[in-house]
Amino acid sequence: VQLVESGGGLVPAGGSLRLSCAASGSIFGIDAMGWYRQGPGKERELVAGIRSGVSADYADSVKGRFTISRDNAKNTLYLQMNSLKPEDTAIYYCAARDVMSGEYDYWGQGTQVTVSS
Secondary structure, three states: OEEEEEOOEEEEOOOOEEEEEEEEOOHHHEEEEEEEEEOOOOOOEEEEEEEOOEEEEEOOOOOOOEEEEEEOOOOEEEEEEOOOOHHHOEEEEEEEEEOOOOOEEEEOOOEEEEEEO
């Protein structure tokens, strides 16, 4: 499985960005996808996840501001980020969970999101 993110950039506080993650390869073995982020000096954290037939989950810090969605026809995952804050500054990674291992085994290269104050 290959994952390629796009859509990061520099945005002022209060602004919006939409990240995209195009998936290819053996995606039939994937049962969930998610967005993680790692800010400067911080641990990597799960921002939002989505599973087939199940509602999405969000980190408390982004609830009401971020929306995860997927277009199965395009094999693409999205993260709509609104009301961005400087603390949202991070490298954002797309990840896919293997149905056999139950782990997020596949990762994209990451895309930088910088929110200026």
